[in-house]
Amino acid sequence: MKKRFLIVFSFFSSLSFSQSFTLSTELKEISGLEFINDSTMIALNDGGNSPHLYVLNKKGKILKKVLISNAMNSDWEDIAADDDYIYIGDIGNNLNKRKDLRIYRVSINDVLKQKEVIADEMQIAYSDQKEFPPALNNRNFDSECLISANGYLWVFSKNNSDPFDGNCKVYRFKFIENTKKEIELFSTIYFGNRGFYFDTPTAGDFSNGEFYITTYNRWLVFKLEGTSFKLTKKKKHSEYNQKEALTVQGSNLWVANEYNKLLGKPKLKRITLK
Numbered sequence: 606m607k608k609r610f611l612i613v614f615s616f617f618s619s620l621s622f623s624q625s626f627t628l629s630t631e632l633k634e635i636s637g638l639e640f641i642n643d644s645t646m647i648a649l650n651d652g653g654n655s656p657h658l659y660v661l662n663k664k665g666k667i668l669k670k671v672l673i674s675n676a677m678n679s680d681w682e683d684i685a686a687d688d689d690y691i692y693i694g695d696i697g698n699n700l701n702k703r704k705d706l707r708i709y710r711v712s713i714n715d716v717l718k719q720k721e722v723i724a725d726e727m728q729i730a731y732s733d734q735k736e737f738p739p740a741l742n743n744r745n746f747d748s749e750c751l752i753s754a755n756g757y758l759w760v761f762s763k764n765n766s767d768p769f770d771g772n773c774k775v776y777r778f779k780f781i782e783n784t785k786k787e788i789e790l791f792s793t794i795y796f797g798n799r800g801f802y803f804d805t806p807t808a809g810d811f812s813n814g815e816f817y818i819t820t821y822n823r824w825l826v827f828k829l830e831g832t833s834f835k836l837t838k839k840k841k842h843s844e845y846n847q848k849e850a851l852t853v854q855g856s857n858l859w860v861a862n863e864y865n866k867l868l869g870k871p872k873l874k875r876i877t878l879k
Contacts, residue, residue, distance in 0.1 A: 652680030
């Protein structure tokens with residue numbers, strides 16, 4: 606009898622630590638998510654969609670859309686924020702041949718108050734990329750992960766190399782509007798050798814001094830020690846799907862996945878951190 610009670614208790618406890626919300630079809634290609642205050646998130650869709658930001662509540666309901674009138678969504682892949690600004694990473698580069706990678710910056714206050722805003726722009730290039738595209742075994746200049754932390758922006762690469770070696774490259778830089786800058790390689794992280802669909806970062810955030818990263822199948826937490834990222838926690842997601850957005854608020858991790866006809870509807874999931 607005691608054993609049965611423990612099983613039931615464990616089952617219901619696990620339910621209490623996560624909650625899912627189906628997103629609007631307007632966010633079927635959601636690729637970035639960021640809290641900007643206690644009750645409000647900003648989301649975006651990835652490349653080929655309109656240059657809109659979506660203001661959401663904690664259940665993923667769209668409260669309003671905000672057009673960035675001077676921007677193009679070539680391949681938006683993630684969103685980050687500090688106290689004053691939202692940063693949009695137009696950094697998708699599946700074929701590793703883009704020469705027009707950009708970071709857009711918009712005021713949080715403007716996004717909350719207006720329906721159309723103008724962005725500052727910074728063009729970036731990887732200092733270690735010399736060919737467009739490089740050889741197949743050196744195609745590690747795609748990215749779906751942009752993080753704001755410690756006064757810098759951080760780009761984490763999504764490795765498309767063949768053969769796949771599991772290494773993620775990390776670049777760190779400061780946003781400087783109306784410039785083009787070669788960003789320098791800061792560090793590398795080894796995610797594993799199971800390939801593109803398991804061991805490449807697809808979104809991230811920074812909270813309480815740690816970097817939170819998601820892949821399609823798990824989330825990981827890293828502490829920066831000098832120039833090394835020390836893994837402090839990892840946990841598998843309860844289901845496999847195209848997770849391309851992550852944000853952290855307090856004791857909760859929020860992850861969103863795109864629509865996929867085989868893997869399901871676009872959803873927002875809240876996970877209580879332990």
